[in-house]
Amino acid sequence: MRATVIILGGTTEGYALAEALASRPGVRVISSLAGRTDNPRLPAGETRVGGFGGAEGLADFLLTVQADAVIDATHPFAAAMGWNAHVGCAAAAVPLLRIERPAWQPQPGDQWFEADDWEGARARLLARGARRVLLALGRQELAPFAGLDDIHFLIRAVSAPDPMPPFADAELLLARGPFGLEDERALLAEHRIDTIVCKNSGGTATAAKLTAARERGIEVVMRRRPPRPQRPTVARVDEALAWLERKLDHPPEH
Structure with missing residues (x-):
């Protein structure tokens, strides 16, 4: 059968x-x-x-x-x-x-702020005065951050948003994981990232950014799973x- x-x-x-x-x-x-x-x-x-x-x-x-x-x-x-x-x-x-x-769990030395939605993540960026932010999100989830004109955003996505939300200061990086630790270290250093915004996707393909953030003392604004x-x-x-x-x-x- x-x-x-x-x-x-x-x-x-x-x-x-x-x-x-x-x-x-x-x-x-x-x-x-x-x-x-x-x-x-x-x-x-x-x-x-x-x-x-x-x-x-x-x-x-x-x-x-x-x-x-x-x-x-x-x-x-x-x-x-x-x-x-x-x-x-x-x-x-x-x-x-x-x-x-399994979801990612914070490790000793991590600086995580966990949010239930993108509005909470957006408010956190404003509250802490973030200036250079890596948005490691899907292309359909960028709009809530487009009105933050005093922040430079590095947007990493698999494919380009269409249309692109009206960011005042943003750079688009098209890339598909997995991402290695050395590459993530270099990315954060080159772009002088002070905050990462991402989803708690779990797995190993995109986890290296969390290790790199821990090493540099960078805050990760992490959206909880629905x-x-x-x-x-x-x-x-x-x-x-x-x-x-x-x-x-x-x-x-x-």
Whole structure:
């Protein structure tokens, strides 16, 4: 019997899971990407790009392709997709697993200010008198900082914002991780960065900036992860594969 696995992807874990499943006989793997970056790297197996149209659209898709299991491997900050997956999989009666890397935890010597939203992060920059800030954010999350005219922003993103928010003083650096520690040290020194603004994404691909900031005594304004529905969750790809093996041993009847 052929089994169909849907990966809600875009993360390192999603790509690794697709790679592991695509070569397995009897498994059809379809990765769904949000389509928010230009020229995204395509995972192994089949790929679809774009939204589903909410939870109802996802449920319809799952029934159409006769999905046997869904792995939510979206970014920790893709909260809307997390809730849609929760509701859509329940409606279609398809098992759902969340794979999520652990959040970063502050280490001795770290200077972190944790915020629940970008308004709180913006207020923190004003309160501490930040002057040269690295914005390590997605291109769709820059607007709240555009009105801070007395700050020089170094904006690091995978692809250019379109349109670019009206920053008074900003430099755009297009780059895709992973970023090494020596490179992060050089970046902070060259641009004389005094504050970093980022999301608590977890993982190793972009963690080096936190070590470099700790070494230089730079404050990191860190946005906390948004809440997600309570679902079975694992931290590693091998754990997701073990869960799938158990579920696909007796796939549901369609």
